[in-house]
Amino acid sequence: MKIVSTVAEVRKEVNEWKKAGLSVGFVPTMGYLHEGHESLIKKAVEQNDAVVVSIFVNPMQFGPTEDLASYPRDLEKDAELCENAGAKLIFHPEPEEMYDEGFCSYVDMNGLTNALCGLSRPVHFRGVCTVVNKLFNIVKPDRAYFGEKDAQQLAVVKRMVKDLNMDLEIIGCPIIREADGLAKSSRNTYLSAESRKQAVILSKSIFMGKKMIEDGERDAAKVISAMKDMINSVSLTEIDYVEIVDVNTMKSIDTIKGDILCAIAVNVGGEARLIDNFMMTVND
Numbered sequence: 001m002k003i004v005s006t007v008a009e010v011r012k013e014v015n016e017w018k019k020a021g022l023s024v025g026f027v028p029t030m031g032y033l034h035e036g037h038e039s040l041i042k043k044a045v046e047q048n049d050a051v052v053v054s055i056f057v058n059p060m061q062f063g064p065t066e067d068l069a070s071y072p073r074d075l076e077k078d079a080e081l082c083e084n085a086g087a088k089l090i091f092h093p094e095p096e097e098m099y100d101e102g103f104c105s106y107v108d109m110n111g112l113t114n115a116l117c118g119l120s121r122p123v124h125f126r127g128v129c130t131v132v133n134k135l136f137n138i139v140k141p142d143r144a145y146f147g148e149k150d151a152q153q154l155a156v157v158k159r160m161v162k163d164l165n166m167d168l169e170i171i172g173c174p175i176i177r178e179a180d181g182l183a184k185s186s187r188n189t190y191l192s193a194e195s196r197k198q199a200v201i202l203s204k205s206i207f208m209g210k211k212m213i214e215d216g217e218r219d220a221a222k223v224i225s226a227m228k229d230m231i232n233s234v235s236l237t238e239i240d241y242v243e244i245v246d247v248n249t250m251k252s253i254d255t256i257k258g259d260i261l262c263a264i265a266v267n268v269g270g271e272a273r274l275i276d277n278f279m280m281t282v283n284d
């Protein structure tokens with residue numbers, strides 16, 4: 001496995017693979033990799049001849065008061081995980097390699113991003129769409145892998161690929177969780193011991209909301225209210241949102257029907273803003 005930091009080096013490597021007829025899988029990440037990322041890489045290795053992992057904490061997707069500077073980084077450990085999972089190349093650029101002084105082109109979206117995380121993180125999805133578009137142009141993958149953990153991001157990227165006729169397949173992968181249910185996240189490292197204990201309430205509320213719908217509840221407000229009560233039952237949580245939306249439009253729904261996404265964002269202990277969700281198809 002190689003680690004490179006320039007666009008030219010990625011292009012050289014990938015062009016050689018393509019000349020040899022190899023298919024290319026791609027996993028974009030911000031690093032500090034865990035089993036969630038690993039599951040994406042392993043899926044990509046299964047389905048492609050060669051896999052690129054990008055590790056880039058993208059400044060453009062962070063708001064001015066967010067955690068860009070403190071975002072955890074550990075390239076050595078990440079490289080070990082990528083190599084063991086079977087990746088062939090890590091692309092680890094400096095911000096200057098991605099955004100030179102004159103940079104002024106963006107990919108923006110009007111619709112799916114005006115909800116959920118897009119409301120509390122107004123510049124986030126413009127940054128995500130722009131960097132993912134750039135990375136796709138650099139790596140030219142046949143398939144790219146995204147976690148359902150970031151369900152809105154997955155929907156946004158799928159929509160962008162469709163809208164802009166990008167020639168690759170987007171593959172969603174299930175949420176990987178800690179033993180107690182908490183969705184794995186690089187940001188979990190921000191949590192103190194007490195906050196970590198309380199953070200399990202996110203996944204508990206997700207499992208409870210899902211069970212309510214499985215048991216026949218179709219009133220979105222009732223599910224949301226029960227989930228909020230559960231999250232508020234511990235002291236260190238502050239809810240950003242608990243929403244049930246149509247997964248294709250990200251618009252709130254009153255009656256649970258069709259392809260739905262129930263998504264939550266909760267600040268825990270003032271230390272980390274964590275997200276979780278479930279998706280379901282309801283056909284009755």
Ligand code: AMP
Nearest residue numbers: 029030031036146147149150175176184
């Ligand atoms: P990040 O490094 O947080 O930008 O995540 C990179 C990719 O890994 C995104 O597609 C995430 O959705 C995915 N991912 C992060 N955490 C998990 C998880 N717990 N389970 C599955 N995928 C995940």
